Amino acid sequence: MSEQQDYEPRVVAFLCKWCSSAGSDLAGVSRIQYPANATPITVPCTGAISPMYILSAFNKGADGVLVSGCHIGDCHYLEGNYLARRKMYLIMKLLEFIGVEQNRFRMSWVSAAEGAKFAQVITDFVGDLQQLGPQDKLKRAENK
Amino acid sequence: MIKLQDIRDTARDMLAKGEARAVIGYRRGSRGMLAEPAFLTRPEEADELVWDPTCFHNLSLYLVHDRKHLAHARKTAGAPVAVIAKGCDARSIVVLLQEHYFQREDVYIIGVSCEGTGVVDERKLAGHLNGAQAISAAFDGDDFVFTTAEGEKRLPAREVMADRCLECCSPFPKEHNLAFGEDKTGRQLEAPFAALDRFEAQGAGERWDNWARHFDRCIRCFACRSVCPMCYCDECVVDSITFPVTTATTAEEKASRIRWIERSAARSENITYLMTRAMHLAGRCTDCGECDRACPVNVPIRLLNNKMEKEAREQFGFEPGASIGGPSLVASFLDNDPGNFIR
Ligand code: SF4
Ligand code: SF4
Ligand code: SF4
Numbered sequence: 001m002s003e004q005q006d007y008e009p010r011v012v013a014f015l016c017k018w019c020s021s022a023g024s025d026l027a028g029v030s031r032i033q034y035p036a037n038a039t040p041i042t043v044p045c046t047g048a049i050s051p052m053y054i055l056s057a058f059n060k061g062a063d064g065v066l067v068s069g070c071h072i073g074d075c076h077y078l079e080g081n082y083l084a085r086r087k088m089y090l091i092m093k094l095l096e097f098i099g100v101e102q103n104r105f106r107m108s109w110v111s112a113a114e115g116a117k118f119a120q121v122i123t124d125f126v127g128d129l130q131q132l133g134p135q136d137k138l139k140r141a142e143n144k
Numbered sequence: 145m146i147k148l149q150d151i152r153d154t155a156r157d158m159l160a161k162g163e164a165r166a167v168i169g170y171r172r173g174s175r176g177m178l179a180e181p182a183f184l185t186r187p188e189e190a191d192e193l194v195w196d197p198t199c200f201h202n203l204s205l206y207l208v209h210d211r212k213h214l215a216h217a218r219k220t221a222g223a224p225v226a227v228i229a230k231g232c233d234a235r236s237i238v239v240l241l242q243e244h245y246f247q248r249e250d251v252y253i254i255g256v257s258c259e260g261t262g263v264v265d266e267r268k269l270a271g272h273l274n275g276a277q278a279i280s281a282a283f284d285g286d287d288f289v290f291t292t293a294e295g296e297k298r299l300p301a302r303e304v305m306a307d308r309c310l311e312c313c314s315p316f317p318k319e320h321n322l323a324f325g326e327d328k329t330g331r332q333l334e335a336p337f338a339a340l341d342r343f344e345a346q347g348a349g350e351r352w353d354n355w356a357r358h359f360d361r362c363i364r365c366f367a368c369r370s371v372c373p374m375c376y377c378d379e380c381v382v383d384s385i386t387f388p389v390t391t392a393t394t395a396e397e398k399a400s401r402i403r404w405i406e407r408s409a410a411r412s413e414n415i416t417y418l419m420t421r422a423m424h425l426a427g428r429c430t431d432c433g434e435c436d437r438a439c440p441v442n443v444p445i446r447l448l449n450n451k452m453e454k455e456a457r458e459q460f461g462f463e464p465g466a467s468i469g470g471p472s473l474v475a476s477f478l479d480n481d482p483g484n485f486i487r
Contacts, residue, residue: 051423052381055416056404072483082477089482090426090455090474094419097344097451099352108487121487137352140412 009129011038011122012057013066016046018076019111020068026115034119035126038066045069047080051091054105058138064104064129068121071109081109100137103128145283146256146325148195151228154254154322156190164226164252168206170199177278177290181206195228195256197281197288200263200306202432203227204236205373211246212376226252230263232308234317235430235465236373242468243428245376255317257325260286261301262309267442269304273297302333308433308446310334319468340450355415361441362414364407368435368445369421374428381424382417383407418448426452427473430465 015021021042027034043049046069057065067088075081088107096102108121151169158164166185171192173180179198183206184190210225229237234255241248264281269290278290278297288304290297302310309315311334316327335341343351369375379385382405389398405420406413422445429449436446456462459482462473 052404052420055419059405059412059416079477082479082481083474085483085486086460086477086481087423087474089459089485090452091419091423092485093455094422094448094451096348097351097448098355098415098419099348099350101348106487107485124487137356138412138415140406141410 007130007134009037009063009126009132009134010061011064011066011125011129012062013038013040013068013122014043014046014049014053015040016069016081017042017044019070019074020108020118022112023068023110023114023118026112027119028115030115032115032119034122037126037129038122045075045077045080046084046088047075047077047082049084049087051087051094054088054091054095055138058100058104058135059140061135061139063132063135064106064125066106066108066121066125068108068110068118071111074111100135101132103132104135145259145285146195148193150324151195151254151256152190152193155184155193155226156187158226158252159184159190160187162223165221165223166210167193167226167228167254168203169193169228169254170195170201170203177281193228195283197261197264197283197301199228199230200433200437202233202236202371202373202434203229204233204240205371205434207237207240207246207251208373208376212378221246221250224250224252226254228254228256229317229320230256230258231312231315231317232430232432234319235314236432238319238465238468239374239428239430240376242465242470242472248468253317253320253322255320255323255325257317257323257327258309258312258315259326259328260331261288262305262312262315264288264304265306266437268306269299272299272304305333306433306437307334307339308431311336311338312431337450337454340447340454343444343447344451356411358443359411359414359418362409362418362439362443363441364409364414364417365440367438367440368443371434371438372425372429373432374425375421381405381420418443418445422448422452425449427456427462427464429453 046067054065069081092105095105106125110118155167166183169182170179171182172194177198179194181201182192234253276292276294278292280291282289286301287298288301313332314329316329317323387401405416456473
């Protein structure tokens, strides 16, 4: 099917401004090649991400959602990423529970110095999503 | 065994002495065998109180209503409200106290132990009565006794009990001012999360097929939200009241508002609602079962809440409603929380 071949996964990436967002900039200025499928949304801290953001991204048509923040111990607000780790674990389990493919939600720790890691995370994620095809379980009908 | 007279005497006494502003309990309802919530303010009303296997309502909901009413009327509480609470209901009160919804002295908890049984599941019971209507229900040891037009029907409680009661290991209201019935903490009629485990044993594809059907059925009546003592938000994220749409609202204004979820009962919106609700109740839901019971189209809401409860217990060692001073699930963390799912 040509539609399947043309399929380009849409990734919504919630990036912490103190690390992963800067990491993505570094990947850019270092001219590292990686797929352009991610729409970055910079957040002040992964701890500020409500599970509602994740559900809403899927609802509005994301094929995959990435949450990326600072390594444990490096949070600008000291404990935001610890809180995020718990919340994201729970929403991940809930998505899995209703039968959403595990590979549609991903979380990573990418520091401001890890441009190459950022590129790798996106490359891997897009590759996995390519295998899965379009996400239409949680998608609003008008966005289909 | 709980003596109804003791409950009635306590209520009468408290009201007569002015020790309670009101007593919230159960009385005979107008629909068949079912009990209904009762709000007593005069001592002579105490004899209306009942205690039987249809007392499933989580009355802590009305403590929340009372609070909202007081705030609205700008009144102060005065004497406490006394409330009859089963094990799960008392844990709901603990969560409300944990969240400072009201103070401990504002509520007088008349605990009732479910001892060896629990409350009846009407859907299970229907399968045993062959179309007959029960007009009353009573506890009797390990049995429930129902009266129907055809006479008395005695059934082992286990066969018609709500799943959550079968799986409940703490039927005794630990937090109480006064408690009736035997403390059977640790009893195990069925393993915790048994129903959830049966559902989870299916593959992801089957789970989705099931959930898709359930989510399709939801009519967004919000009965599940209305009946839940933990869903006390003045403004729910799924239907905004801060920005009401009036005739003066322009199309532009409407378009620029954040709408996380549409109000229409479409599958995608229902999923977002029910999943968001499950997240908001993680670590707060005490499995009182009211949302699941209230749903007119039998969406198995309990499974979602149970999934969160199970993860919380197994991964974070967290028990909802365990102690008033304890931390909340999502506003706390441990250094060794699972993190190997993160790349
Ligand atoms: S979510 Fe349902 S089971 Fe949990 S406390 Fe609320 S009404 Fe009770
Ligand atoms: S679903 Fe969430 S926002 Fe809505 S009332 Fe319940 S807890 Fe509050
Ligand atoms: S899940 Fe059931 S009770 Fe809740 S809104 Fe949907 S139909 Fe109503």
